[in-house]
Amino acid sequence: MNHGRNRNKIYEPQVFDVSNVKRKYSSKAAYDISDSMTDDTVNYISVDEPEYNKASKFVKAADILVSGTVAAQETKMLETGTDKEKMPYTIYKIEVKDKYKGDCSSTIYAKRLGGKIDGRDNILSGAADINVGESYVFALKDYGNGDYGFVNTTQSAMALKKSSIYEYGGINRKDVLALADTASVRRMAADEKIYGTEKELKKASDVVVIGEVIDYSYEVIEDNLYTIWKVKADRVEKGKEKSEIIYIKTLGGRKDTLISLVENMTKIECGNSYKFYLKDYGTDYYGLTNYSESIIKLRVVTIID
Numbered sequence: 001m002n003h004g005r006n007r008n009k010i011y012e013p014q015v016f017d018v019s020n021v022k023r024k025y026s027s028k029a030a031y032d033i034s035d036s037m038t039d040d041t042v043n044y045i046s047v048d049e050p051e052y053n054k055a056s057k058f059v060k061a062a063d064i065l066v067s068g069t070v071a072a073q074e075t076k077m078l079e080t081g082t083d084k085e086k087m088p089y090t091i092y093k094i095e096v097k098d099k100y101k102g103d104c105s106s107t108i109y110a111k112r113l114g115g116k117i118d119g120r121d122n123i124l125s126g127a128a129d130i131n132v133g134e135s136y137v138f139a140l141k142d143y144g145n146g147d148y149g150f151v152n153t154t155q156s157a158m159a160l161k162k163s164s165i166y167e168y169g170g171i172n173r174k175d176v177l178a179l180a181d182t183a184s185v186r187r188m189a190a191d192e193k194i195y196g197t198e199k200e201l202k203k204a205s206d207v208v209v210i211g212e213v214i215d216y217s218y219e220v221i222e223d224n225l226y227t228i229w230k231v232k233a234d235r236v237e238k239g240k241e242k243s244e245i246i247y248i249k250t251l252g253g254r255k256d257t258l259i260s261l262v263e264n265m266t267k268i269e270c271g272n273s274y275k276f277y278l279k280d281y282g283t284d285y286y287g288l289t290n291y292s293e294s295i296i297k298l299r300v301v302t303i304i305d
Contacts, residue, residue, distance in 0.1 A: 043122040045114055049152045053170030055179050062151050063142035065101035065180045066108075067160060068094040069135045075115030088122045090115035092130060094138060097217070098254055100180040102142065110140055110148040128157045128168075135160040135215075135270070137173055161271050186260045188252065192290040205289045206280040207239035209246065210298065212273045218253040225260060227253040228285060229268060231276070239280065248276060249285040266295035273298045 052058035059065065072093040077086040089111040096106050114124035130136065137158040139151040150156040155168040158176070165174045195201040202208055215230040226249045233246050250268070252260040268274065277294040278286040288294040 041120050043120060044125060045122055046125045047113060047153055051152060051154060051169055055171045055175035058139065058151070058155065058171050059101065059176055059180045062139040062156075062180075063102050064104055064108075064140040064148065065099075065137065065176070066094070066096045066104065066140070067098040067100070067135065067137045068096040068108075070130060070132050071095050071107075073115075073130075073132055075117040077117065078111070087113060088115050088117050088120075089113055090130075097135075100137075100177055104142075104148075105146075108140075108148055109146065110138060110150060112150050112153075124153055127153045128155070129159075130157045137177065139176075163271070164269060184258055186258060187263050188260060190251070190262050190264075190291040192292070194290065195293060201277050201289060201293050202238060205238060205277040205294070207278040207286060208237040208275065209233050209239075209241075209278065210235045210237065210273065210275050211246070213268055213270050215270065216268075218255065219249075221249070224251060225253045225255055226251055227268075234273070237275075239278075247285045248278065249287060250291070262291045264292040266297060268295065 070092050073090055075088055075090045078089045080087045091109050091111045094108050094110060114122045139156040140148045141151060142148060158168055158173045165172045195204060211231040211233040213229050214232050217228050219226050219228050229248045231246050231248060233241055233244055252262050275296040277289040279289055281287060
């Protein structure tokens with residue numbers, strides 16, 4: 001049981017204890033709302049639902065699997081069940097970037113039980129955090145006519161700011177995406193000069209910067225598909241820093257069910273830091289000096305006191 005620092009209640013089961021036990025051990029699908037807390041502005045909601053220990057089963061349960069950013073959220077009272085009882089739902093506006101399973105529009109709305117409405121906070125027991133402005137992999141059920149819900153409470157919003165193998169119960173995001181991604185991959189070879197040494201590569205570069213990748217998008221430029229990486233520049237080793245935020249374009253990306261990749265290019269992921277060797281073409285985007293040598297992933301060192 002989780003009672004925080006209130007030792008006066010250490011032997012007294014709380015509402016969230018009862019909710020979690022009901023959710024874990026109940027044999028039927030149902031929900032339960034309790035407002036017996038002393039603070040009458042809070043409801044704790046428990047839901048009996050499946051939780052998956054295999055990525056294959058989780059992917060099979062999802063009609064839609066996408067990555068995207070939460071642009072906005074709103075809580076509404078919506079009818080549920082055959083008795084038309086109204087329940088509070090939070091509706092998330094999701095700007096879709098990548099589609100791994102199923103098809104949907106570039107902007108979708110997905111609902112999840114719970115949320116704050118009319119001064120009352122309805123907390124869904126065990127729900128993964130979903131915050132406006134942050135990006136996730138979403139596992140959704142498609143109920144038709146643009147009506148989307150979550151596969152389950154705990155595993156269906158996988159934060160992209162976490163590491164690539166971030167675990168959710170018995171599954172992890174890396175395995176989920178590996179099983180779900182059925183897009184065809186086209187690999188491209190870059191005709192470029194190989195410098196061989198860091199000294200020669202740095203000499204050929206206009207800018208050398210160390211920074212964290214915080215976002216990305218896709219853009220068609222002169223009939224070619226590019227990925228545009230948004231980088232927070234932490235340190236510049238060569239050249240002048242134009243801005244704390246810089247944009248780097250690399251050939252390739254994702255469009256519908258096609259992925260195009262440049263061979264021998266280091267994989268770039270959001271949340272990771274890299275050293276970039278760049279060419280400054282005087283446009284909004286920097287380019288790589290070359291694809292095979294110009295991206296160096298930096299190790300993260302954790303200091304334990």
